[in-house]
Amino acid sequence: MKLFYRKTGEGQPILILHGVFGSSDNWFTISKMIADKGFAVYALDARNHGQSPRSEEFSYELMAEDLNEFIDEHQLDKPIIIGHSMGGKTVMHFAMKHEGKFSKLIIVDIAPKYYPSHHGHIIQGLNSIDLDKLTNRKEAELQLDRYVTSVGERQFLLKNLYRNDLGKFDWRINLPVLSKEIYQIGGDFTDTREISEPVLFLRGSESGYIYDEDVTAIKKIFPNATVETIEGAGHWIQAEKPNEFVEAVVGFIG
Incomplete structure (x- = not known):
């Protein structure tokens, strides 16, 4: 790749x-x-x-x-x-x-x-954001705040949020795959x-x-x-x- x-x-x-x-x-x-x-x-x-x-x-x-x-x-x-x-x-x-x-x-x-896996709250928070209904980044931060309490961590995560060529919000990360494979991050x-x-x-x-x-x-x-x-x-x-x-x-x- x-x-x-x-x-x-x-x-x-x-x-x-x-x-x-x-x-x-x-x-x-x-x-x-x-x-x-x-x-x-x-x-x-x-x-x-x-x-x-x-x-x-x-x-x-x-x-x-x-x-x-x-x-x-x-x-x-x-x-x-x-x-x-x-x-x-x-x-x-x-x-x-x-x-x-x-x-x-x-x-x-x-x-x-x-x-041990400890990213579950992050995955839940990111998946809770409905990109189709999102109109601005502040809405995303307010939604994520329910799962991620640290301001710095939320800002870090939301750097992955961007507007694509169609002007719609999208993720830079492959959220479906990371959601499925996140358990591997802590692997021995x-x-x-x-x-x-x-x-x-x-x-x-x-x-x-x-x-x-x-x-x-x-x-x-x-x-x-x-x-x-x-x-x-x-x-x-x-x-x-x-x-x-x-x-x-x-x-x-x-």
């Missing part, structure tokens, strides 16, 4: 993979900040997200192969790859299947473990190999995605891993603490 992407800057290639319900658009500011340090940053839209193609098929194995196809198509030599949440798991699946095709990995606030790793390349795991001090006890499991698969905590950040480290995030990324890249 040919993924939509946004390229910023020139230099050593860095790929960025967003989380579930996100897109490359969410990474515009961060991409520019990193590119300004002398890198070519490719922010990708995952399948069924953003402006990438839609598919009835959705899994980490497929998203990892989409990433591999992108690297081959653009003839990128051992890029650095950043993945947040769902994107981080995609990157880990890719690394386990495609030895020698990357130089370093940066995994943002996700560990190589199973997470069943076929692992040791990854010897340098890996940085970034976690937010206020997030509950990577605990101290997870470090042992991380080191088992990624023996050359470093786990760094960004103080005051939750799960969306790059949005909440952009300067600290970029500083950690650039410092690790060296």
Whole structure:
């Protein structure tokens, strides 16, 4: 699958993979900040997200192969790859299947473990919005407020709402497929190999995605891993603490 992407800057290639319900658009500011340090940053839209193609098929194995196809198509030599949440798991699946095709990995606030499904309220909220009757974005936000109480989270989700060529509201995400396959987002790793390349795991001090006890499991698969905590950040480290995030990324890249 040919993924939509946004390229910023020139230099050593860095790929960025967003989380579930996100897109490359969410990474515009961060991409520019990193590119300004002398890198070519490719922010990708995952399948069924953003402006990438839609598919009835959705899994980490497929998203990892989409990433591999992108690297081959653009003839990128051992890029650095950043993945947040769902994107981080995609990157880990890719690394386990495609030895020698990357130089370093940066995994943002996700560990190589199973997470119970916790997106049900989001799926319910998004599906509750009747796009045919929607006349403005405020109506959508009021409807979503019944399911998603966080203002920031609602704004993040509603970035997927846009007007199509007919002037009607539509979703950038493939909501029917994500609704059906959302259980896969928390999936565990069943076929692992040791990854010897340098890996940085970034976690937010206020997030509950990577605990101290997870470090042992991380080191088992990624023996050359470093786990760094960004103080005051939750799960969306790059949005909440952009300067600290970029500083950690650039410092690790060296």
